[in-house]
Amino acid sequence: MAQEQAIRPRPLPNVLLFISVPTAAWFLLRPLIDPAPPLPALHASVGLSIFALLGSLYLIPALGPTFIRANLKGRDLLKTYDSPIPESQGLICASIYIILLILFIPYVFTESITKYHDSPQRAREGLVVDEFPHHQLAVYLSSLLSLLMATMLGFLDDVFDIRWRHKLPIPIIASIPLLIVYHSERGATDVVVPLPLRWLLGTLLHLGPLYYVYMSLLSTFCTNSINILAGINGSEVSQAVVISLSIILNDLLFLPWAVGFRIPLPLHVTDGVKVGGVWSAGMAYGSRILVERHLLSLYFMLPLLGVCLGFMYHNWYPARAFPGDTLCYVTGMAFAVVGIQAHYSKTLLLFFLPQIFNFVLSCPQLFGLVPCPRHRVPRFDPDTQLLHPSRAEFKDKRPSRLSTLVLRLYSALGLVDLAFDEKTGEIASTTNLTILNVFLLRFGPRREDSLTRVLISTQVCGSLVAFFIRYGLASLVYDGNRR
């Protein structure tokens, strides 16, 4: 009975629907009523995001049986019960997300369309210049294309279980439209050199084609790094929630607020971050192009946050729905898209600190120095209901000198727990090289939901550090204010 309860869909209060639908509808209709609010498309985006939240809240439990029938199901490895849980439900999130982004197109471009068609009546000087923002449309469409390819790739991975060396090049192909659009807008491939290195490299470093390599690697990294920090209920989606919240917060700093305010930073090297002032201050310092870029970023992040929050409700411990690779790929690609299109890829990477740590930590297993079992999730003890660090054993082959060196280094840093062969004195086994196992090692065995909370806290701390580096320390190594 208790087991059945565990996999029955989590109930949804009806009152939520009655409050949210009118609110969302108001946000969607308000831009159409004269006088329009200052940022009409942003209003509509908030409305769509509420619908995104409701969509994933209600559709995920509703489509669960359909997924199970289509054999998209799995059992929860860290539970005592065997009941099938619908898998790959990130597909529902991705579909809602992409359909809403397409329905949003008229909101972003209608103002331009109206202006554009009325243009003969407007006073014009000299040559008639094409005023429709075709370039922005190309940016928007290429972003959608990359998102859809990531969704497709994720879902194919769920259905076919593609080998990783076959799927590695696909995010690179998916990023080609992004790169072409970046190129077509004379995208800068120069990097501003930090002050301490200028004596060596000069002020600007022209990376040229290497910059494109960097950007396609960025999309590969974003799509895969969330995917490898996975395995416990709520882990994938909570990373996406925290990262998207951080990006939204960062975008808000660049918007033209009607009131100006200042965020004091506890630093004597900078006098705090100034925000606000219509179209004139904020972090955008009056640059219309910066405001537009961060608005674009918001248009992609708000509905993503919506679908992720809805999914998190059903994916929280004990999970009623699994994300599959689809959710990791689409959220990762969404982050890469806004990082590239809104030109803040360095800031973006700062929000990925836990993922970067986890990736670096995992490298010895990913590149075959240390045996890599199929699942590296923590080990579940059915008696205590607690999670313990899982282990990888050196069975057939002995650890190489390089592996021993790396593992001893990790051990000295307190990242792994090693076991030694009594006879040879060689390393016999190690805890798996993931951040989740490190948490369990440092903070002791704990329940699954408690581990997810530790992960979320780490991600939040990572974002705080990121903001501190971005707005506090950047002025130390760069002159002027860097995007």
Place this chain on the structure above:
Amino acid sequence: MAQEQAIRPRPLPNVLLFISVPTAAWFLLRPLIDPAPPLPALHASVGLSIFALLGSLYLIPALGPTFIRANLKGRDLLKTYDSPIPESQGLICASIYIILLILFIPYVFTESITKYHDSPQRAREGLVVDEFPHHQLAVYLSSLLSLLMATMLGFLDDVFDIRWRHKLPIPIIASIPLLIVYHSERGATDVVVPLPLRWLLGTLLHLGPLYYVYMSLLSTFCTNSINILAGINGSEVSQAVVISLSIILNDLLFLPWAVGFRIPLPLHVTDGVKVGGVWSAGMAYGSRILVERHLLSLYFMLPLLGVCLGFMYHNWYPARAFPGDTLCYVTGMAFAVVGIQAHYSKTLLLFFLPQIFNFVLSCPQLFGLVPCPRHRVPRFDPDTQLLHPSRAEFKDKRPSRLSTLVLRLYSALGLVDLAFDEKTGEIASTTNLTILNVFLLRFGPRREDSLTRVLISTQVCGSLVAFFIRYGLASLVYDGNRR
């Protein structure tokens, strides 16, 4: 033994690979060598199309076992053997097609990119106008987006078996990017009224928003009409092959050929179709924009023809691979995309004559007037190995007066064979309302491959009629030469 042979992948001669790969590579490299050929991107497109052909020829048998493992398999209803055949392999075609179209982007836009970046060195007069064809990039990207959505929809339909009323709106959503781009280029929503109706409607009829409804219905029709003319080996893909060949032929008429020639039509109302003359004649009559539109259409049709021919090799009787809905959706959407983006939707519909006939014929079953069994494919007689028309029976409910009227009309036209209840004299059963059953009724029972050949011949005849209407009769009802 004979049965096993039937489902073993059809062998591929190695010599094909040795000849095709260098040829394709030459077509891809030639545009990069100075002096570039007159239409460099078209060269590259031919090269990619050869790779598209090879890709589907070799990948479809290679990935068959993967599809069967992922439970994407079906048995051939019209065979004596039960062996599982990989299903939804149109997904492979669609993936190859879309990846090649993305890799093709640099070829189409590099010339523009180079020009654009070198622009400061070029002599310029007056205002600096943005020269990068962002608009064409938006057209290209929106087309890719629609194709990818159709692929996704088709594959989801294969995996989840979506109910048709749920999936009907999705091609409409998929067409939104197309429509926005059409709108952004001040797309005409006027229709030129045929001469005989001008006294009533005037020369130009302004359809306005209705024109957009027409275009989104066009994409819904194209994606679904191939899907309902299906069920025997090779039927879906052969329609796609004939339609894409017809479109390619039509596009070629608009290209700037170095030599001029004239196709005499056996009509005394017109003096034949003139073709040729660099950038000056052809059907484009010197319009650069018409040439560009038909080039765009060729870029989308050539690789489609490639993947379809490759797939047809494995899907031909007895089939080693099934297309699934994915192939029908992606090919249908590709036709809708070129029809809308290259502005020849009326000509496009002329190439769909057999599909239109089949759709009109099917309506009584699609809209519930006549019972519609799950499969309407012809009935297979294992003894004679011949196909016979399949029947739909009025079991639970009696035929309404409207159904009786429609079926009697069809019967009078020789399209159905009716059976009557001996007691009541009412219609007891009818042959299913598909063009395939009509063929079997008119031409007698035949083998599956022979029926496919009849279908192909019909499609070819339909295209001949289409060309005749488009270039022979259009001048009777329109003044001047209509696109």
